[in-house]
Amino acid sequence: MNDIDMNNFEEDxxxxxxxxxxxxxxxxxxxxxYVTEIVGIQSITKVPEVPAYIKGIINLRGKIIPVIDVRIKFGKEAIAYNDRTCIVVIDIQEISVGLIVDNVEEVLTIDDDAISPPPTNKTGFENRFMKGIGKVGGKVQLLLDCERLLKNDEKEIIEDIA
Structure with missing residues (x-):
């Protein structure tokens, strides 16, 4: 029996x-x-002197997790959280952070050939959050680049409050 490298298997x-x-x-x-777990909205402890989209921290089974309201980070209007609001906990370069989202939809498989590069304009602007645009069953998903979701100064803030 051949040895199986579980890291490669998991990645595939x-x-x-x-x-x-x-x-x-x-x-x-x-x-x-990047996703480690999904939890319902819970009590968030505010942290002073951080950007408005960093809502604070949560205690998740003894681990302090900074949480970001993705709506505010993306320049959308803040809304009241409800029973559909979730926190998606992700790990980015060994930093755990919670992303507050309106609603978790599903897990999709998107083939590489169904992903287009992110849009750019004539000035060379590129949406730094986007990895690409996925097309599945006539629907479009904006695929985020988790590695670029936080700027370096934001990573420092997140690390400091964690």
Missing amino acids: TQHGRFLTFSLEEEVFGIEIK
Whole structure:
């Protein structure tokens, strides 16, 4: 019997798989390999002197997790949280952070050939959060680049409050 490298096996099974969530009418996707868990909205302890989209911290089974309201980070209007609001906990470069989203949709497999590059304009502007645009069953998902979701100064803030 041959040895199986579980790291490669795990990577292969996660390739092309995205957790999708909604903000208003838009559907976003993040690579499932970054997601550690999904929890319902819970009590958030505010932290002074951080950007408005960093809502504070939660205590998740003894681990302090900073949480970001993705609506506010993406320039959308803040809304009251409800029973559909979730916190998607992701790990980015060994930093755990919770993303507050309106609603978790589903896990989708999107083939590489069904992903287009993110849009750019004539000035060379590129949406730094986007990895691409996924097309599945006539629907479009904006695929986020978790590695670029936080700027360096934001990572420092997150690390400091964690």
